[in-house]
Amino acid sequence: MPSAKYDQIYDRLREKIENSEYKYQELLPSEHMLVDQFACSRNTVRRAIGKLADEGYVQSIHGKGVRIIYQPYEQAEFMLSGIESLKEAVARNKKEYTTKVICFVELTVDDKISRRTTFPVGTEIYYLQRVRYIEGEALIIDHNYFRRDIVRGLTAQIAEKSVYEYLEDVLGENIVTTKRKMTVERVTEIDSKYLKLKEYNCLAVVSSMTYNGDGIMFEYTQSRHRPDCFVFYDQAQRVK
Amino acid sequence: MPSAKYDQIYDRLREKIENSEYKYQELLPSEHMLVDQFACSRNTVRRAIGKLADEGYVQSIHGKGVRIIYQPYEQAEFMLSGIESLKEAVARNKKEYTTKVICFVELTVDDKISRRTTFPVGTEIYYLQRVRYIEGEALIIDHNYFRRDIVRGLTAQIAEKSVYEYLEDVLGENIVTTKRKMTVERVTEIDSKYLKLKEYNCLAVVSSMTYNGDGIMFEYTQSRHRPDCFVFYDQAQRVK
DNA sequence: GTGTTAAAGTTGTATAAACAAGTGATGCAG
């Protein structure tokens, strides 16, 4: 799977930045030099640099150069930025985790669910409640709403492993876009029944809508996290 | 201030999407048609579409078209996505707000502050604590750390209006990149002294680092929000 | 009807070229 050239250049530059071969606050080699180095056109180099800028590694300065603004995190917690499933996020941080399905039903979207999820009334869905354990502790409750016609054949067994793996490997669907909303909400009865909450009376709540490769929203999920194990990273460019 | 052509095309298309001239789930006109319509090259159109995709308005589907995935929010709260100051965010939602500076000192960064802010030890900074009132209610406490050599001449008077306005209009600095981290933390004594907290024992905390046009980080801020008036939106593309 | 092929239309990647615009250093006139 040889990926696009600009992606290879992006990867190569990102590695060098993460390994501090290119250091914080320094300038990247100029576009002209990178063109020579990678034997490609200027557009291709610029595309790689654009991606680095999008992800907060560098910042271009007109007439001057491209400054490296990446600083390694001292990540005590695992990162949740970008689109990655909980399983991926945990694996990357080498933690052990399990999932328990505490509710699995098939529903038709009514008015109330429609307002929450934006699925049209009448859509056939799976509704799941899942508890996520990390290193044996119950930290997260997920409320998942999946479109049945896209996530067809979903079972509780699959949902205890990874729905996304099933989608991509078995059904050949691929996830492209996710929109998320972060809030903080009061603990509910379900929360305190299943999560070890310590003395917190609030939870970090991430509501997300996920779209497949055809631009169809097939998932609405509300993820309720115990506050002390929740971090959310974000990076933004000013549009000017 | 005639902006770039791709930006004009982006604006034009965004308006049409927001006004539902192009509707949710429909396909945009093909790139070829947009080239004719806007009398420009395909690259320029593609750049505008790329920006729309970045912001969650559309999603490209190879060989097929560009699908519109924008749905208007029923925004009860104001949005905090992208980079905008609290003042801009509130103005856009037509709410009245004020700021009170409860602490304004000049400091030199020591080891402890350096670990928190990533400013090097010895950096000269302003440290501020500010309470933000929206519609008369104290909702947010900001802890600001500004580099004195960049935000030169800052006063409490300015900080009660808008530091960013001062930076951009008076000092000619412009803000380009912001990195943020979202967490939920227990209420501190300072929090409960200044904020009307109801029965929450947690706060939504946004820690941010902001870079100026030269790629120099000049601000570290921790913003502590009362949970019931906090929302954070995000949009991500899967990298594949 | 079924399955295959072909064609047309779409987005994705890459190259090349030209000019605009900002930065910094150099050298020169005063």
Added chain:
DNA sequence: CTGCATCACTTGTTTATACAACTTTAACAC
């Protein structure tokens, strides 16, 4: 020394072209 013009180098924008890869439809052979 000061101020100004110039020049080399940088990133930013736009156009044009070619080909690759994917989707859908239509035509065709069987």
